Amino acid sequence: MRMQLVPEKTISTLAIAFTVLILVACSSDGPTDRNFSIEFANGEPVGGVERFTANQGDTINIDLSTDESATFHIHGYDLEFEVEAGSKDSIELLADATGRFAIEIEELEQDVAFLEIRP
Amino acid sequence: MNMRWQYAAAGLTLAITFLIAMSSPVAAHGFGERYDLPFPLPYYLGGAGLVVALSFVIMGMTARQWEPDDEYPAIAISRGFVGSIMSGTVMTWSVRLIGIFAFVLVLIAGFYGTPVSSRNISVVIIWVVFWVGLAYSSALIGNIWVLLNPWDSIFRIFEAVVRLVDLGRVIPLNRPYPDRLSYWPAFTLFLGFAWIESSFTGSSTPKNLATFVAIYSFVTFTGMFVFGRQVWLRQAEAFTAFFSLLARFSPTEVAVTDRTVCETCSSDCEIHQDVCVDCYECYEIAPRDTRNLYIRPYATGLRTVERISTSQMAMVLTVLATVSFDGFTATSEWVGFFDRLLPFFDSFGSHTGTVINSVGLVAMIGVFVSAYIVLIQFVIMASGEELSAGRVARKFVLSLVPIALAYHLAHFFSFLLIQGQLVIPLLSDPLGHDWDLFGTADYVIELTIVNVRATWLISVAAIVIGHIFAVYLAHMTALKTFTSTKAALHSQYPMLILMVGYTMVGLWILAQPIVNTE
Numbered sequence: 328m329r330m331q332l333v334p335e336k337t338i339s340t341l342a343i344a345f346t347v348l349i350l351v352a353c354s355s356d357g358p359t360d361r362n363f364s365i366e367f368a369n370g371e372p373v374g375g376v377e378r379f380t381a382n383q384g385d386t387i388n389i390d391l392s393t394d395e396s397a398t399f400h401i402h403g404y405d406l407e408f409e410v411e412a413g414s415k416d417s418i419e420l421l422a423d424a425t426g427r428f429a430i431e432i433e434e435l436e437q438d439v440a441f442l443e444i445r446p
Numbered sequence: 447m448n449m450r451w452q453y454a455a456a457g458l459t460l461a462i463t464f465l466i467a468m469s470s471p472v473a474a475h476g477f478g479e480r481y482d483l484p485f486p487l488p489y490y491l492g493g494a495g496l497v498v499a500l501s502f503v504i505m506g507m508t509a510r511q512w513e514p515d516d517e518y519p520a521i522a523i524s525r526g527f528v529g530s531i532m533s534g535t536v537m538t539w540s541v542r543l544i545g546i547f548a549f550v551l552v553l554i555a556g557f558y559g560t561p562v563s564s565r566n567i568s569v570v571i572i573w574v575v576f577w578v579g580l581a582y583s584s585a586l587i588g589n590i591w592v593l594l595n596p597w598d599s600i601f602r603i604f605e606a607v608v609r610l611v612d613l614g615r616v617i618p619l620n621r622p623y624p625d626r627l628s629y630w631p632a633f634t635l636f637l638g639f640a641w642i643e644s645s646f647t648g649s650s651t652p653k654n655l656a657t658f659v660a661i662y663s664f665v666t667f668t669g670m671f672v673f674g675r676q677v678w679l680r681q682a683e684a685f686t687a688f689f690s691l692l693a694r695f696s697p698t699e700v701a702v703t704d705r706t707v708c709e710t711c712s713s714d715c716e717i718h719q720d721v722c723v724d725c726y727e728c729y730e731i732a733p734r735d736t737r738n739l740y741i742r743p744y745a746t747g748l749r750t751v752e753r754i755s756t757s758q759m760a761m762v763l764t765v766l767a768t769v770s771f772d773g774f775t776a777t778s779e780w781v782g783f784f785d786r787l788l789p790f791f792d793s794f795g796s797h798t799g800t801v802i803n804s805v806g807l808v809a810m811i812g813v814f815v816s817a818y819i820v821l822i823q824f825v826i827m828a829s830g831e832e833l834s835a836g837r838v839a840r841k842f843v844l845s846l847v848p849i850a851l852a853y854h855l856a857h858f859f860s861f862l863l864i865q866g867q868l869v870i871p872l873l874s875d876p877l878g879h880d881w882d883l884f885g886t887a888d889y890v891i892e893l894t895i896v897n898v899r900a901t902w903l904i905s906v907a908a909i910v911i912g913h914i915f916a917v918y919l920a921h922m923t924a925l926k927t928f929t930s931t932k933a934a935l936h937s938q939y940p941m942l943i944l945m946v947g948y949t950m951v952g953l954w955i956l957a958q959p960i961v962n963t964e
Contacts, residue, residue, distance in 0.1 A: 383897075401894055403481045424893035426481030426860075443483060446899035 343419050358384035365440050367432065368392040372439040380443045384399035389441070390417045397435075401442065474683035478573060478650060482860055483898050483906070483959040493906040496933065497949050499914045501942055504917050505935070516718070518746050520699070524739035533739065541590070542599040548575070549596035549659070551876060556656020562876025563650040567876035570868045572655055576860045577643065580834035581864065584689045585851050590700035592687055592726055597666045598686075601675050602677060623673045623681065629757035631669070631682035635662070639684060640768040644775065645803030676727050687761055690724075694747030694844065695851055697913075702728045704736035716753060723747075745915045746844035748844045749922060759843045760815075766850040767814040770951060771807050773808075773857050777958040780806070818843070821944045825903075829928050829937035842925055842941070845919035849945065852912025863896045905956055913949040917942065 361381045366373040381387055391399055391408060393414040399408045401418070403426060410416045422444045430440040459829040507911075524533055548571055552868075583590055592598075595631040605618070612752065648654045662684075669678040679686050698707030701723045702708055708715055708722035722728050729737050732814075774780050784802055791798045822839045867889070874887040881887065920941050926932035 354853060405890065419868050424481075425483065425898035426893065428481055429479075444898075445483065446897055 360386045362388045364390035377442045381422050383444055383446050385422045387422050388419050398430050398433040400433050484959050485902055489902050489906050490953055490957040493953050496910045502919050520740040520742045522738045522740055537592055541593040541645050545594035545596045546599050552659055553656050555876050556652040559652055565878035566652040567872040568652045568655050569650050570872055576863050578862050584692040586694045588696045589693035592844035601670045612902050618671045620674045622670050623677045628755045629761055632684045633757055633761045633787050635684035644772050647799045647805050695745050697740055697741055697744050699724050699740050700729045702732040702737045707732045746921055748847055754840045759840050762843045763814050764811055767811040769850045769854045771810040774957040821940055824940035825937045828940055829933040831928050831933050841923055848912040848915035849948050852908040856908045859904055860896045860901045867891045909952055916945050
């Protein structure tokens with residue numbers, strides 16, 4: 328019996344079966360619009376550092392407001408938005424890339440929220 | 447006299463390393479960022495389930511009087527015209543020159559380039575191309591480090607110059623390498639690298655990297671000068687030891703089929719059935735018709751169970767621990783542990799982070815070594831045979847490598863595809879001085895190249911496959927180590943527990959929410 332081949336065949340078959348199973352089991356809904364908001368006051372995001380979850384393909388709208396002028400940076404997507412002290416702004420982006428992306432205030436090097444885009 | 451040189455060199459290296467550590471700023475922002483999402487539960491459970499189920503399949507096969515072969519299928523691929531080009535001097539030296547070029551680039555970019563890590567090519571070369579990319583290639587393709595090693599190539603040029611000028615009688619010294627040293631220098635140097643990679647908070651600063659490369663070059667060239675290039679490479683050069691270990695898993699090997707060549711070449715390569723495999727010194731001096739490049743099944747190279755020394759075993763266990771520690775530091779368990787230790791290490795000021803990380807790394811290595819030693823005791827007890835623990839430990843250690851490898855590959859898969867793209871703009875602007883040599887300086891990283899679900903699937907598949915190879919290798923080793931099949935089978939129950947446990951740790955780390963530590 329050529330033992331080098333048998334474990335490989337078993338593994339490959341099981342790996343393929345497992346993969347098919349996962350692919351079939353995971354199905355996501357159609358693209359939707361999602362709204363999130365970050366309010367930055369007194370050096371902290373109000374309500375703490377939140378995790379925003381969305382699915383790939385969604386259109387995401389984030390409202391930003393801050394008591395001091397700040398530059399919000401969405402990592403990964405590499406988007407930057409300067410918001411003046413005491414004012415509001417909003418970002419819209421298409422969630423085409425999956426993953427976990429920090430939203431940070433550049434000047435303070437502080438993470439204020441995380442955007443999680445699931446497949 | 448030689449021992450004192452070694453200790454002096456080691457002491458000097460450590461001292462300089464600490465001096466640099468004390469003087470560097472915290473890691474620059476932006477490089478090495480991970481956008482991974484942790485595994486969802488079904489993947490974790492599915493992976494775990496497969497791992498356990500397939501382990502028992504292999505146990506079952508062993509029980510049914512399986513006779514492992516010493517021979518394995520191998521296809522020769524370097525005969526003929528294509529083969530002679532591939533192993534020819536032009537080809538090998540082209541690759542060597544690439545290695546030298548990258549080495550020089552790291553030094554220049556590190557010392558003269560921008561301190562911003564994401565805009566300096568030295569950082570990407572070391573942490574993406576070298577640590578991850580080369581690890582992948584070594585494990586999945588073959589031991590390309592043998593050609594890319596810049597210290598080997600540069601010293602060869604030095605030797606050629608010396609021969610030309612006929613100073614051969616004086617330089618290099620070629621003192622005999624003390625047997626007691628064995629692989630300990632490689633182990634120590636690799637440990638230093640592991641510390642830089644996992645614990646040192648200034649590890650993305652270009653100048654620090656260039657300095658470490660310079661120090662390592664000094665140590666390596668000195669060692670080669672004193673003991674001889676090949677002797678040093680084989681037992682004391684950390685990266686040759688590391689990549690050769692990974693390359694044992696790979697599907698390619700070089701072999702010399704003439705026994706007399708193997709016996710007369712300078713290194714003491716192992717000779718099985720008149721063939722010496724993966725002995726590069728022999729390969730270089732062998733006549734063309736007695737040497738060849740072969741394709742073989744994965745993990746075959748991890749089967750060699752003779753002559754793994756204690757220091758080699760220590761190195762293997764350190765590689766395992768380092769790879770796991772790297773991922774573990776991103777989990778909230780570690781962050782909690784870190785926060786609880788902070789008050790005790792306050793006196794180190796800005797270096798508290800490095801110190802606590804170092805404690806963690808040492809502890810992780812300690813845990814791996816102790817767990818392994820304890821486990822080997824159980825393996826021997828379960829078998830019912832009387833064998834020395836040291837010998838059994840050395841025989842089985844290589845079988846754990848596929849698990850570490852699978853975890854390393856899974857952990858860095860998306861990192862390689864995303865941060866790896868930084869090579870494109872950096873080739874046009876390696877020093878971060880706003881150049882644009884090839885017109886690619888404005889390239890923006892394409893995130894959609896890797897889908898998170900694909901990463902999950904590949905990670906789970908890699909871990910399951912790595913585990914299966916590990917169990918398979920351990921069973922084969924057991925059948926060759928113990929005298930009866932029954933003893934071998936019983937000895938594998940504790941080993942199975944260890945391997946399943948180790949694989950679960952890898953799966954668990956991948957399933958943890960990634961906590962960003964600043």
